[in-house]
Amino acid sequence: MAIQIHDTLAGRKRELVPLVPGRLGLYACGPTVYDLSHLGHARCYVVWDVVVRHLRARGYQVKYVRNFTDVDDKIIKRAGERGEDPVALAARYADAYLEDMDALGNLRPDVAPRVSEHVPQILEMIGTLVERGFAYAPGNGDVYYAVRRFPEYGRLARRNLDDLLAGARVEPGEAKRDPLDFALWKAAKPGEPSWPSPWGPGRPGWHIECSAMTRAHLGAPFDLHTGGKDLIFPHHTNEIAQSVAAAGDGVHAESYCRHWAHNGFIEIDDEKMSKSLGNFFTIRDVLARHDAEALRLFLLGTHYRNDFNFADTLLADAERRLGYLYETLEKADRAAAGGAAGPEEPFAEAARAALDDDFNTPQVLAILAEAFTSANALCDRGGKRTPQERSRLAAFAREARAVGAELGLLARPPSEALLALRDRAASRRGVVAAEVEARIRERAEARKNKDFARSDAIRDELLASGVVLRDGPAGTTWKVE
RNA sequence: GGCACCGUCGCCAAGUGGUAAGGCCCGGGUCUGCAAAAUCCGUAUUCGGCGGUUCGAAUCCGCCCGGUGCCUCCA
Numbered sequence: 001m002a003i004q005i006h007d008t009l010a011g012r013k014r015e016l017v018p019l020v021p022g023r024l025g026l027y028a029c030g031p032t033v034y035d036l037s038h039l040g041h042a043r044c045y046v047v048w049d050v051v052v053r054h055l056r057a058r059g060y061q062v063k064y065v066r067n068f069t070d071v072d073d074k075i076i077k078r079a080g081e082r083g084e085d086p087v088a089l090a091a092r093y094a095d096a097y098l099e100d101m102d103a104l105g106n107l108r109p110d111v112a113p114r115v116s117e118h119v120p121q122i123l124e125m126i127g128t129l130v131e132r133g134f135a136y137a138p139g140n141g142d143v144y145y146a147v148r149r150f151p152e153y154g155r156l157a158r159r160n161l162d163d164l165l166a167g168a169r170v171e172p173g174e175a176k177r178d179p180l181d182f183a184l185w186k187a188a189k190p191g192e193p194s195w196p197s198p199w200g201p202g203r204p205g206w207h208i209e210c211s212a213m214t215r216a217h218l219g220a221p222f223d224l225h226t227g228g229k230d231l232i233f234p235h236h237t238n239e240i241a242q243s244v245a246a247a248g249d250g251v252h253a254e255s256y257c258r259h260w261a262h263n264g265f266i267e268i269d270d271e272k273m274s275k276s277l278g279n280f281f282t283i284r285d286v287l288a289r290h291d292a293e294a295l296r297l298f299l300l301g302t303h304y305r306n307d308f309n310f311a312d313t314l315l316a317d318a319e320r321r322l323g324y325l326y327e328t329l330e331k332a333d334r335a336a337a338g339g340a341a342g343p344e345e346p347f348a349e350a351a352r353a354a355l356d357d358d359f360n361t362p363q364v365l366a367i368l369a370e371a372f373t374s375a376n377a378l379c380d381r382g383g384k385r386t387p388q389e390r391s392r393l394a395a396f397a398r399e400a401r402a403v404g405a406e407l408g409l410l411a412r413p414p415s416e417a418l419l420a421l422r423d424r425a426a427s428r429r430g431v432v433a434a435e436v437e438a439r440i441r442e443r444a445e446a447r448k449n450k451d452f453a454r455s456d457a458i459r460d461e462l463l464a465s466g467v468v469l470r471d472g473p474a475g476t477t478w479k480v481e
Numbered sequence: 482g483g484c485a486c487c488g489u490c491g492c493c494a495a496g497u498g499g500u501a502a503g504g505c506c507c508g509g510g511u512c513u514g515c516a517a518a519a520u521c522c523g524u525a526u527u528c529g530g531c532g533g534u535u536c537g538a539a540u541c542c543g544c545c546c547g548g549u550g551c552c553u554c555c556a
Contacts, residue, residue, distance in 0.1 A: 011485095013497090029556075037556090044556040074554065157551075163483050164552065206554085228556030229486090235555090263556065264486090270548075274555055301504080302494070307487080307549070314493065317505060327518080354495095362495050366503035373520075380512085380519050452514060459516075470517050479517090 003058065003356050005224075006305060008232060008260040009156055009253055013358055016259055018223040024060045025218035026052065027257070028109070029210060029227035029235070030067040033093035034075040037100050038280035039310055040228065040266045040273050046296055046408070047263050047304040047359070048226050049106040053406045054355045065217045066109035067210065068094050070116050071203055076192055086193055087116065100283040103292045105408045111217045115209040119195045122204045122212040125246045126184045126197075134245035138175035141187025141200040147180045150241045155253055156260060157233035164233075182238055184208045207238035211246065214257070220247045221258055229262040230274075236260065264307040273310065281310070289428070291421055293409060294319035300361040300407055322409075323421050323479075328372045330414035331379040332397045339390025341398050347371040348399035355406060368403060371396060425480035429466040436467050440476050443469075
């Protein structure tokens with residue numbers, strides 16, 4: 001089954017065709033590590049993680065590269081404000097980022113290159129650009145890319161040079177021939193990290209690192225480059241210009257990378273969430289309140305290309321929904337016990353087909369919803385279950401987990417996940433488990449004596465503190481709403 | 482101003498030419514001592530508005546209204 005993906009370069013959905021059949025090189029633009037990661041990063045990297053998981057599930061041999069930009073103006077600025085070494089600051093936030101990605105259940109990339117470790121490759125590429133006349137060194141220690149030398153400049157962003165000119169700006173001290181030219185190499189200023197170069201000590205400009213690192217780890221052309229849609233211009237636009245000039249055919253964007261995909265934003269109150277607007281939640285802020293897998297489920301509830309609003313209530317809904325999924329799995333596991341798992345249930349392939357179609361995760365969740373409803377109906381049906389029913393439930397549980405694995409969901413043992421969700425809800429509401437269980441024992445006594453008034457009084461009292469009781473054949477269980 | 486994107490049930494959200502997925506909420510049923518959970522049934526003749534193309538449009542085209550993003554760091 002062919003994978004369809006919305007390709008920014010083509011401006012439409014098209015088939016994802018790797019250079020080498022069955023293999024796929026993917027470069028996800030990584031974070032600039034000068035602060036804690038926010039929900040926008042969570043969204044972005046969860047999305048590309050699902051892409052990697054699905055492609056692998058479809059048999060592609062994926063090489064997943066996700067970089068760290070650890071040499072950058074913002075890092076230097078932040079380090080200066082704090083009197084900290086920029087290299088140390090970047091390393092610290094890179095570690096924090098990895099912890100956040102792990103917490104979200106994202107797979108580690110195969111390669112996680114850092115700018116600071118690729119300066120030789122960067123210098124080599126800049127040298128090539130100068131040799132080929134795509135870049136120039138005006139003698140002030142900077143090296144600039146000559147935008148007008150590249151005929152397709154702006155194609156990815158669907159902009160021409162004249163459109164862009166209005167917004168172009170030349171900083172004091174720069175020596176650009178054209179205001180749209182951008183720095184490949186920046187002359188060192190006192191106190192900044194720097195490396196020796198043919199043009200004097202300095203450091204890489206913002207865009208060249210990705211060009212050098214993709215070349216080092218994926219070659220050219222490679223198959224899929226991803227990132228947030230805010231990177232289309234100027235970052236990816238400039239990356240294409242550099243790479244096509246240095247390593248490609250000098251003309252066509254495809255000679256650098258064959259497909260480009262960009263994710264939409266998370267918004268707060270209908271405005272983009274971003275560090276510069278200051279309206280962001282860090283991943284840690286959110287995970288302090290909510291289950292990480294619930295956050296993941298929430299993030300996958302909207303198609304990756306759409307923007308969507310973050311709201312705590314929506315995340316709380318996702319957390320309840322995750323509880324439902326795990327409860328159903330637990331029931332199915334129990335009901336299926338001893339049954340030989342049957343053949344694949346149709347919903348699994350339907351879910352994969354939805355992922356084939358531009359990674360339509362909301363569609364997958366809809367397909368799962370129907371499968372879970374059917375499974376519940378089967379579990380709760382009275383009477384003795386037939387071997388066929390047990391085998392269907394076993395197949396359901398197996399396929400549900402397999403589809404879940406492509407989304408990075410449903411990997412925990414249900415009882416463990418449910419307990420974790422309950423504990424989290426309990427601590428949010430200040431509910432103490434031992435106290436609840438003591439009250440449940442009291443109530444069980446009352447119920448045994450058919451003292452339903454007493455029993456219901458206890459239940460109402462617990463309900464007032466957010467505890468919901470559920471009487472079942474095996475006793476009473478509880479949840480926190 | 483230029484270039485993109487978006488506007489689908491009270492809320493969230495799929496669907497890009499073939500007659501409106503799914504989730505939450507809400508109403509009713511089954512189950513239950515009563516509940517809760519689960520499940521079943523019901524809930525948009527309609528997709529921002531107005532025109533047009535078509536046998537047929539939420540889906541294509543035009544105009545209008547409303548919103549967002551990018552054009553400067555940003556996932």
